[in-house]
Amino acid sequence: MRSFAMTTICTAAGALFAAVPALAQDDRIARGEAIVRTLNGGQAQPTLEGLRRDFPFLADAIAGYALGDVWARPGLDHRTRQIAAVAAFAALGHRPFLKVHAGYALNHGVTAEELKEIVYLTTVPAGFPRAIEAAQTLGELFEERSKAMASQPYVGMWVTADGNVRHELLPNGRYVEARGTREKAYQGRYTIKGDHIDYVDDTGFTADGDFVDGVLHHGGMILHRRK
Numbered sequence: 001m002r003s004f005a006m007t008t009i010c011t012a013a014g015a016l017f018a019a020v021p022a023l024a025q026d027d028r029i030a031r032g033e034a035i036v037r038t039l040n041g042g043q044a045q046p047t048l049e050g051l052r053r054d055f056p057f058l059a060d061a062i063a064g065y066a067l068g069d070v071w072a073r074p075g076l077d078h079r080t081r082q083i084a085a086v087a088a089f090a091a092l093g094h095r096p097f098l099k100v101h102a103g104y105a106l107n108h109g110v111t112a113e114e115l116k117e118i119v120y121l122t123t124v125p126a127g128f129p130r131a132i133e134a135a136q137t138l139g140e141l142f143e144e145r146s147k148a149m150a151s152q153p154y155v156g157m158w159v160t161a162d163g164n165v166r167h168e169l170l171p172n173g174r175y176v177e178a179r180g181t182r183e184k185a186y187q188g189r190y191t192i193k194g195d196h197i198d199y200v201d202d203t204g205f206t207a208d209g210d211f212v213d214g215v216l217h218h219g220g221m222i223l224h225r226r227k
Helices: 002-019 022-039 046-054 056-071 078-092 095-107 112-122 128-150
Strands: 156-159 165-169 174-179 182-193 196-201 206-212 215-218 221-225
Touching: 022 056, 022 078, 046 056, 078 095, 078 112, 078 128, 095 112, 095 128, 112 128, 165 221
Parallel strands: none
Antiparallel strands: 156 165, 156 221, 165 174, 174 182, 182 196, 196 206, 206 215, 215 221
């Protein structure tokens, strides 16, 4: 009975997706792919790209509906949506999805301590076994991120010659920039490729910079590493 029901649902979903005009489908897919890049630090999502190679219709359905229609809605910001997604996947015991969305949550300003609090909350609606699984999954994610950032040579404090701008690159992929007496004038996430750095501020704007001979050139400023 369950197999028949799932087959019926999938068939209906496929028919609905196929009935959407091609141009509308393309718009939804493009919107969904843009959402993925926003969540994933400007990068494509490996799992989705793997599906696109072997199951392109499924990948398009996910990008078009789950991301392009649902995730792109304006009612909640990305941070809030990720908290909700982490809680849901933790309670359901879907560890791979939990790991992906916990990563997105970290990218959008959710702290490790907040994610741990969600795990503890999971004990109430879903029980301790689900919470333990979620804790193990987050532990794997935290370890992977720590190892990745440990090999990053640019983590630390960068300051202008007059000390007015103090720009700290944190090992968790976040940055905090102080301007004069404003200790958290700007903050958000960053990604580094080679000697180039890209920023996405929590307010939504983007910026970039380059490391040249041990000096950070960013936003028209020159910042030196504080020892």
